[in-house]
Amino acid sequence: MSLLTVRNLVIDYPQTRALDGADLELRQGETLGLVGESGSGKSTLGSAVGRLLPGAAVRAGGEVTVAGEPVFDLPPGKLRHLRKKHLGFVFQDPIASLDPTMRVGAQLRLVLGRGADVGFHLGRVKLDDARVVRAYPHQLSGGMAQRVAIAMAMATAPELLVADEPTAALDSQVREEVLNVVFSLAADAGTSILWLSHDLPAVARRCDRVAVMYGGRVVESGPARQVLGDP
Ligand code: ADP
Ligand code: ADP
Numbered sequence: 001m002s003l004l005t006v007r008n009l010v011i012d013y014p015q016t017r018a019l020d021g022a023d024l025e026l027r028q029g030e031t032l033g034l035v036g037e038s039g040s041g042k043s044t045l046g047s048a049v050g051r052l053l054p055g056a057a058v059r060a061g062g063e064v065t066v067a068g069e070p071v072f073d074l075p076p077g078k079l080r081h082l083r084k085k086h087l088g089f090v091f092q093d094p095i096a097s098l099d100p101t102m103r104v105g106a107q108l109r110l111v112l113g114r115g116a117d118v119g120f121h122l123g124r125v126k127l128d129d130a131r132v133v134r135a136y137p138h139q140l141s142g143g144m145a146q147r148v149a150i151a152m153a154m155a156t157a158p159e160l161l162v163a164d165e166p167t168a169a170l171d172s173q174v175r176e177e178v179l180n181v182v183f184s185l186a187a188d189a190g191t192s193i194l195w196l197s198h199d200l201p202a203v204a205r206r207c208d209r210v211a212v213m214y215g216g217r218v219v220e221s222g223p224a225r226q227v228l229g230d231p
Contacts, residue, residue, distance in 0.1 A: 002065075003028045003160055003192050004049060009062035011044050011053065011216075018044040018057065020216035028159070031183070031193040033203030033224060036213030042196040045213070046164045049194065050087050051079060067159060088153035088191070090182075092165040094145040097152070098137040104148055105133030111152050125151045125181050143174035150182055157189040164196045175199075179206060204228040 004026040011019040019041050026032045034042050047053050048064055051071045064071045067086050074082060091097060099107055108118045122128060125147040137145055146166055153161060163182065167175040183206055186193050197203050203210055204224050211221040220227060 001028050002026070003030075003067060004194065005063075005065045006045065006048070007063050007065075009045070009048060009064060010060040011041075011048060012058050012060050013054075013056050017060075018216055019048070019062075021062065022213070022217050024211055024218050024221075026160070026192055026194060029190060029192055030209060031186070031195065031207045033207035033210045034194060034196045034213060034218075035198070035200060035203055035210060035228075038198075040213040041216040042213055043164055044216075046089075046162045046194065046196050049160070049162050050083050050089060052089070084156065086159045088156070088158035088161045090146070090149050090153050090161070090163045090166040092168050094142070094149035094166070095137050097149050098145065100137055102136070103133065104135050104137065104140070108133075108148075108152065108155075112155050116155075121151045121155055122148075124154070124185055126177070127151070141174075143170055143178060146170065146178055147181060150178070150185070154185050154189060154191065158191055160192045160194060161186055162194045162196075165198065167202070168198065175202075200228055204230070 002025055006022055006024040009019050009022045022041065022045055036042055059072055066082060069082050071079065071082065105118055108121060109116060112121060118133060122132060127144060127147050132144065167178050170178060179202060195203065195207055207224045209221060210224045210227040211218045212227065
């Protein structure tokens with residue numbers, strides 16, 4: 001079953017057409033790597049999945065459906081519900097998705113609800129240090145902060161995780177650890193992944209399928225090894 005469908009999507013910034021008729025399909029349980037040079041439209045497409053476009057961006061045509069729901073046509077309440085129930089997001093800069101004024105433990109409790117087992121959710125991203133709970137986001141290393149952001153994004157066991165270069169700023173050893181955490185957590189939860197990345201070898205190793213963007217369109221897609229060759 002198709003979990004995400006992007007059809008002929010056109011998105012404009014004031015000076016730029018960022019998406020120029022993009023098409024994409026992601027099936028339930030699938031991990032899909034979205035690759036392409038900088039400026040090809042990956043981030044714009046990823047954010048459109050949750051209708052989380054920057055303020056200057058306008059949809060000029062096409063549609064996005066998540067679990068059959070047309071995200072650009074939903075009223076605000078239904079859109080919120082869809083995001084909460086079906087979607088999780090992680091970005092290159094984890095600090096941007098965390099509240100700088102709140103301790104990590106308090107933020108997790110806010111997302112997870114009272115009575116939630118914060119230690120369990122930190123353990124799932126291989127963070128069990130009690131100090132993490134008491135830390136503020138800026139006190140964490142990049143890899144630790146990204147794990148916290150992943151724990152929050154995955155807390156509701158979303159059907160689809162949209163990951164926009166979440167390992168791009170990490171050094172290679174930490175990158176592998178974070179990749180392991182994301183892909184094993186998603187496999188356990190039955191979460192599909194849309195993985196936006198420059199890292200072609202990692203995409204080839206981890207993703208079932210690959211879609212290649214160029215000039216605001218998906219110009220090629222298929223099994224990862226077929227599109228990218230052996231890692
Ligand atoms: P990436 O290639 O990793 O997506 P960029 O360096 O292209 O990162 O973009 C970083 C940030 O700058 C993003 O938030 C993006 O929305 C914004 N941005 C990119 N291009 C422009 C532009 N032409 N004008 C204004 N903001 C831009
Ligand atoms: P990628 O993620 O592949 O680097 P983006 O979706 O960030 O691609 O960018 C697609 C195009 O949209 C680029 O030409 C970029 O400069 C432009 N763009 C991205 N974000 C913004 C923004 N906030 N304001 C204006 N232009 C933007």
